[in-house]
Amino acid sequence: MAYASWVEPSKTSGSGNDTVSWSASARTGRTARQTTATFSASGVESKTLTIIQAGKAEFVTIDATASVAKAGGSVTISGTTNSSKLTFSLTGTDNIGLTLPSTYLANSVSTSNGAAITGDPGADAEFNFSITFTNIAENTTISSLTSQLTVAPNSGTSAVCDITQAAGDAYLTISPTTINIPAAGTAQSVTVSSNTSWSIS
Amino acid sequence: MAYSQEIAWGDGTSDKLYFSATASEGNQTVSVSSDANAGYNDRTKVVTFSASGVTPVTLTVTQSSKNIIIITRNDTAMTENDVAVGYEQ
Numbered sequence: 001m002a003y004a005s006w007v008e009p010s011k012t013s014g015s016g017n018d019t020v021s022w023s024a025s026a027r028t029g030r031t032a033r034q035t036t037a038t039f040s041a042s043g044v045e046s047k048t049l050t051i052i053q054a055g056k057a058e059f060v061t062i063d064a065t066a067s068v069a070k071a072g073g074s075v076t077i078s079g080t081t082n083s084s085k086l087t088f089s090l091t092g093t094d095n096i097g098l099t100l101p102s103t104y105l106a107n108s109v110s111t112s113n114g115a116a117i118t119g120d121p122g123a124d125a126e127f128n129f130s131i132t133f134t135n136i137a138e139n140t141t142i143s144s145l146t147s148q149l150t151v152a153p154n155s156g157t158s159a160v161c162d163i164t165q166a167a168g169d170a171y172l173t174i175s176p177t178t179i180n181i182p183a184a185g186t187a188q189s190v191t192v193s194s195n196t197s198w199s200i201s
Numbered sequence: 202m203a204y205s206q207e208i209a210w211g212d213g214t215s216d217k218l219y220f221s222a223t224a225s226e227g228n229q230t231v232s233v234s235s236d237a238n239a240g241y242n243d244r245t246k247v248v249t250f251s252a253s254g255v256t257p258v259t260l261t262v263t264q265s266s267k268n269i270i271i272i273t274r275n276d277t278a279m280t281e282n283d284v285a286v287g288y289e290q
Contacts, residue, residue, distance in 0.1 A: 170254040179233060181264040187234035190260060197226045198252040200206045
């Protein structure tokens with residue numbers, strides 16, 4: 001019996017009446033695949049069996065969360081898909097202030113955001129992708145910041161990654177550090193630079 | 202919310218320093234004023250600016266003393282002197 005390696009019969013030989021079960025490895029590509037098995041016996045005409053495995057519905061998954069250091073820098077977000085095209089967008093309020101990259105890696109190949117993926121590898125199997133945000137600014141606030149990345153397949157349900165940047169450090173400075181008030185008590189000014197609540201005692 | 206704070210000079214008088222700002226959060230300009238210094242000596246107070254999670258910083262406030270009028274001993278002339286106390290010889 002000649003058949004593709006992705007199927008496996010419960011037995012490859014037998015005698016008389018019998019039942020043969022066929023199993024297959026998971027199909028992750030979008031398109032169906034097909035193979036033919038041949039049943040042969042001495043003195044009789046061979047019979048063929050066509051086995052068709054349906055494709056997997058188009059999908060995309062992505063890291064549910066991603067973290068950015070308080071100092072900023074870069075973050076790479078990964079996922080898996082069998083789509084022919086991925087479109088990334090920043091959704092919701094972008095508190096971090098991210099700049100959406102114009103390209104990402106689809107099956108290790110640089111691909112423009114929203115463009116057809118070269119060779120359409122998702123037709124045959126799912127593949128990995130990643131997108132990297134760079135030049136993320138330092139978080140100068142004492143609160144963590146959030147943004148949301150959404151990736152949409154050519155058709156089907158989008159996936160979302162919640163990106164969080166760690167809170168920055170508090171700071172407090174004053175200028176000048178010495179003042180002289182006239183005898184009459186006339187007001188003088190001191191400049192406070194801070195990213196948090198402060199008090200004087 | 203507007204911020205204001207009073208801090209006693211602690212020099213034996215009831216005089217105070219007065220601090221005010223639009224708010225006590227983030228970048229601000231703080232106005233620092235005082236009751237008049239009715240004494241004849243300068244006075245100094247160190248106040249502390251504090252915030253959670255940071256090292257406090259200090260502000261040294263010095264207030265000058267009032268001007269002094271010195272009168273000559275024979276009263277034939279009157280001289281104003283801002284830096285000394287006493288009568289001219």
